Amino acid sequence: MTILEIKDLSYTYSDQTAALEKISFSVKERKKIAILGANGSGKSTLLQHLNGLILPQAGIVSIKDTIICKKNLSFIRKTVGIVFDNPEDQLFSTTVYEDIAFGPRNLGYTEEKVQECVERAISLVNIQDLSHRPPYNLSLGQKKKVAIAGVVAMEPEIMVFDEPFSGLDPYSLEQFIYLLDNLYDAGHTLLITTHDVDIAYGWADECILLKEGKVLAQGPMDLLEDQLLMKKARLKVPSLCQIFHDTNMQPKTIGEAREALNKLLNPPS
Numbered sequence: 001m002t003i004l005e006i007k008d009l010s011y012t013y014s015d016q017t018a019a020l021e022k023i024s025f026s027v028k029e030r031k032k033i034a035i036l037g038a039n040g041s042g043k044s045t046l047l048q049h050l051n052g053l054i055l056p057q058a059g060i061v062s063i064k065d066t067i068i069c070k071k072n073l074s075f076i077r078k079t080v081g082i083v084f085d086n087p088e089d090q091l092f093s094t095t096v097y098e099d100i101a102f103g104p105r106n107l108g109y110t111e112e113k114v115q116e117c118v119e120r121a122i123s124l125v126n127i128q129d130l131s132h133r134p135p136y137n138l139s140l141g142q143k144k145k146v147a148i149a150g151v152v153a154m155e156p157e158i159m160v161f162d163e164p165f166s167g168l169d170p171y172s173l174e175q176f177i178y179l180l181d182n183l184y185d186a187g188h189t190l191l192i193t194t195h196d197v198d199i200a201y202g203w204a205d206e207c208i209l210l211k212e213g214k215v216l217a218q219g220p221m222d223l224l225e226d227q228l229l230m231k232k233a234r235l236k237v238p239s240l241c242q243i244f245h246d247t248n249m250q251p252k253t254i255g256e257a258r259e260a261l262n263k264l265l266n267p268p269s
């Protein structure tokens with residue numbers, strides 16, 4: 001079933017910058033979607049439309065067959081949770097626990113349910129050690145995790161992450177991908193924006209490529225293997241594909257892949 005539908009969405013900022021031009025795409029429920037695009041391609045502007053932070057100037061955004069407009073924002077915000085790139089914007093309470101509790105309290109949950117949601121989110125994101133600390137003096141990666149827990153605590157059906165991988169160390173990155181997979185297994189539809197084609201290639205089911213405010217392509221992840229398309233999007237093909245392209249190999253076994261990598265790293269002199 002389609003959970004998110006965007007039709008002919010356009011948005012121009014007050015200084016006349018056209019950030020989105022006639023964007024159309026749809027997302028089926030329980031998918032892992034990567035929205036990819038170079039700097040300035042419109043990813044953040046698009047995300048802000050998904051929970052009504054920006055209302056469409058032209059076109060429609062519909063979530064579960066409900067067209068976003070001012071009067072249904074509370075339903076929309078219950079259904080779509082967004083974690084923005086800059087976690088500072090989402091943290092303002094005195095402790096991490098209180099910060100995460102803010103969303104569920106705002107949804108009118110009982111204190112018992114609030115506690116249940118916060119504890120589940122803290123445990124899923126694995127930040128038990130941070131729960132009593134003030135958010136303002138945490139590291140960037142820690143703040144990011146707290147902002148993620150804040151959205152997870154509200155249990156929205158659709159979770160959207162703006163550049164979730166930036167600022168995470170390799171261990172946290174691995175943990176975060178594990179968390180995304182847990183959320184997916186729990187039934188959530190997940191959308192991420194990223195420039196990191198390697199991670200997107202390994203993680204997502206489908207991708208949407210943006211270029212200068214337009215959808216360049218939408219489809220399965222093998223779209224990212226198309227050198228011409230990726231050049232057009234001002235992105236690189238995933239390193240793995242680049243390696244096999246450069247070595248003229250299409251390995252079918254781990255042994256063949258190792259051989260291709262060796263060939264690339266140790267070219268014959």
Ligand SMILES: Nc1ncnc2c1ncn2[C@@H]1O[C@H](COP(=O)(O)OP(=O)(O)OP(=O)(O)O)[C@@H](O)[C@H]1O
Pocket residue numbers: 013014015017018019037038039040041042043044045046
């Ligand atoms: N507040 C604003 N006022 C005017 N123009 C803006 C504003 N915010 C974004 N833009 C412009 O809109 C276009 C799309 O920007 P947006 O931030 O959505 O792109 P992005 O793909 O998220 O970029 P990045 O990868 O660099 O974060 C860009 O040309 C940008 O300069």
